[in-house]
Amino acid sequence: MISSSDKKWGSMVQQKILAMKWLFLGSLITNTGISLIWPLTTIYMHEYLGEPLTVAGIVLFANSMFMVIGNSFGGWLFDHWQPYGTVLAGIGLNLFATGMLIFFHGWPAYPLLLVVSGLGSGITTTAINSYATRIQNKRPSVVFNILYFTSNLGLVIGTLIVGFVLPYGIGVVFALATGLFALFLVVALLHYRIDKVAIATATTQTVSGERNPAKPRLVMLMVTLFVTWLMYEQWQSNISAFMLGEGLTIKDYSFLWTINALLIVLFQPILTAFDRWLLQHIRLRLIGGFVLFAGSFLLLLNGSGQYITFIVAMIVLTMGEVLALPAVSTYVTLFTPLAQQGRYQGLIQGFASAGRALGPLLGAMVIEGTGSYQLLFVGATGLILLAALGFAFSVRQSIPALNDPLHPVTHQQS
Numbered sequence: 001m002i003s004s005s006d007k008k009w010g011s012m013v014q015q016k017i018l019a020m021k022w023l024f025l026g027s028l029i030t031n032t033g034i035s036l037i038w039p040l041t042t043i044y045m046h047e048y049l050g051e052p053l054t055v056a057g058i059v060l061f062a063n064s065m066f067m068v069i070g071n072s073f074g075g076w077l078f079d080h081w082q083p084y085g086t087v088l089a090g091i092g093l094n095l096f097a098t099g100m101l102i103f104f105h106g107w108p109a110y111p112l113l114l115v116v117s118g119l120g121s122g123i124t125t126t127a128i129n130s131y132a133t134r135i136q137n138k139r140p141s142v143v144f145n146i147l148y149f150t151s152n153l154g155l156v157i158g159t160l161i162v163g164f165v166l167p168y169g170i171g172v173v174f175a176l177a178t179g180l181f182a183l184f185l186v187v188a189l190l191h192y193r194i195d196k197v198a199i200a201t202a203t204t205q206t207v208s209g210e211r212n213p214a215k216p217r218l219v220m221l222m223v224t225l226f227v228t229w230l231m232y233e234q235w236q237s238n239i240s241a242f243m244l245g246e247g248l249t250i251k252d253y254s255f256l257w258t259i260n261a262l263l264i265v266l267f268q269p270i271l272t273a274f275d276r277w278l279l280q281h282i283r284l285r286l287i288g289g290f291v292l293f294a295g296s297f298l299l300l301l302n303g304s305g306q307y308i309t310f311i312v313a314m315i316v317l318t319m320g321e322v323l324a325l326p327a328v329s330t331y332v333t334l335f336t337p338l339a340q341q342g343r344y345q346g347l348i349q350g351f352a353s354a355g356r357a358l359g360p361l362l363g364a365m366v367i368e369g370t371g372s373y374q375l376l377f378v379g380a381t382g383l384i385l386l387a388a389l390g391f392a393f394s395v396r397q398s399i400p401a402l403n404d405p406l407h408p409v410t411h412q413q414s
Contacts, residue, residue, distance in 0.1 A: 018131050020138065020146075022191040026087075026184055027128050027150040028157075033094065033180040034121050035158025036165075036173055038063070041114065044170060049107050057361070059111040063118035064357030068350045070122020075346020077123070078130040079339060084193045086342075087127040091188055093120025095181040101174040122349065129345040133333045134194065141279045141330040145271045148326035149264060156261045214335035218344065220394040221286070224387040225328055226351040228293055231380040233359025235317065239300070242373045246305040256314045263318040271322065282331055283395050289324025290388035292316050297380040300373075 041063070045056040070090070077086040097117035101110065128147070135143045165173050240253045271278065278285050296317035299309060329348055336344045366376045 017134055017136055017194060018192060020135055020143065022187060023128065023131055023135065023143075024146060024150045026187060026192070027147055028154045029180050029184040029187070030094075030121070030124050030128065031151045031154025032158040032161075033098070033154075033177045033184070034117075035155045036162055036177040036180070037098070037114070037117060040162060040166070040170070040173065045110070048170070049110065051107065059114060061357055061361065062111070063114050064353055066115045066118040067122035068353045068357070070119040070124075071126045071346045071350035071353055072122075073119075073346075074123035074126035075130065075342040075344070075349075078127055078342025078346070083127065083131060083134075083342075084188075087124060087131070087188050087192050088185070090120050090123030090125075090127055091181055091185045093117070094124060095178060095185060096120075098174050098178040098181060102171050102178060105170055105174065122353065126342070126346040126349045129329055129349065130342040131192070132329070133338075133341040133345065139275060139279060140333040141275050141282070141327070142272060144326040144329040144333075145268065145275070147329075148322070149268045152261065152264050217391070217394040218332060218335060220387075220391045221328060221331060222347055222351045224290060224384075224391045225348065226355045227383050227387040228290060228324065229352045229355025230359045230362060231297065231384055232293065232317075232321075233356050234297075234363045234376065234380060235314075237360035238363040238367060238373075238376070241367075242300075243310065245373075248305070248307060248310070252307055252310070256310060259311065259314050260318050260321075263315065264322055267319070267322045271326075278327075279330070282327055282334075283392075285323050285327050286331060287388055287392050289320045289322075289327065290384055290391070292320030292323065294381045294384040294388070296320065297377045297384075300377045 038060075041060055042056045045051045045059060074086055074090060077089070094117055097113045097120060101113050101117075104110075104113065129144075132143045132147055133140065161176070162173060165176060240250070243253050244250070296313045299313040299316060302309060329345065332344045332348060333341065363376055366379065367373060
């Protein structure tokens with residue numbers, strides 16, 4: 001069934017909208033710029049500034065928390081102010097912070113400017129995801145699948161560049177990041193201005209006096225996303241120490257992320273080819289993805305130093321990642337009023353950022369408190385499955401999607 005909200009959504013097609021190529025380019029530039037900065041934080045603060053690891057951890061936590069604030073604030077600005085101004089504000093904060101870091105990267109300037117960068121990154125990433133909800137010539141699932149791919153590609157490119165550029169000095173790294181954000185600013189100035197008519201059309205949809213029947217399932221999905229990122233961060237932090245303790249090397253650990261990146265690239269055309277089916281069965285896609293996340297930790301319980309076990313676990317993890325994470329944004333887009341798209345995309349980014357911020361700390365506390373990685377893996381498996389079960393329970397009854405003008409009927413089965 002096509003609701004009045006679908007008609008309002010569809011009426012935007014005639015207005016000026018953001019072309020997908022500029023959206024994806026913005027995502028690629030932003031994530032490349034961000035990944036030039038955050039991987040260096042612990043090493044730079046400990047090895048170059050002489051600060052203890054605990055201080056570096058606190059700074060990373062503060063950076064993540066300000067990113068959460070940026071996510072929420074960016075979503076509010078997108079809905080209540082203007083998309084164009086929101087993305088420019090986020091880019092501007094990043095440009096200011098990285099530009100200042102070229103010249104002032106000592107203590108305490110470095111952590112203070114890093115926090116400003118986190119705030120800007122939060123606003124920018126939320127704005128990009130919110131702009132994605134305005135793309136009209138592709139289904140939301142296709143847009144978010146490609147957006148997830150470009151963001152990961154940016155992270156891979158950024159971390160790769162750092163290894164080559166860092167020997168020339170930390171200032172050069174920040175100069176390169178500044179150049180990338182300046183490039184994105186130019187792209188945004190030229191291509192991210194949406195017609196005011198289109199914005200007004202979108203924001204005329206309100207839910208005053210009406211309760212969104214999908215709200216409970218959206219809340220449960222956010223909780224599941226938080227738990228998933230909380231545990232996913234173990235792969236990016238504590239599992240490296242676990243592998244070293246099992247007699248493996250840093251090279252072995254790094255190669256796992258090469259596998260991760262390659263699989264994301266390989267899975268992208270498969271997701272696109274089966275997008276219509278996956279969109280019709282988006283609940284199954286989400287729940288299946290979360291279960292695969294949990295399964296990756298279950299496999300680690302039998303690691304015993306066998307590298308093949310870690311490879312298989314990474315393959316399972318990546319399959320869960322490409323199924324679930326892009327689908328979260330798609331699902332929220334389908335069941336959120338247009339006037340609240342920015343807010344909910346901000347919540348997605350905020351819950352994910354909070355999970356990333358707390359994950360390494362929680363994992364370290366469990367390991368240091370119990371001396372057992374196995375307990376961490378059992379807990380990760382159980383928590384993800386419990387959260388996924390909660391989401392599955394919340395979506396046991398089908399309700400029609402609010403937004404899908406290109407495919408309005410299929411979600412009655414989703």
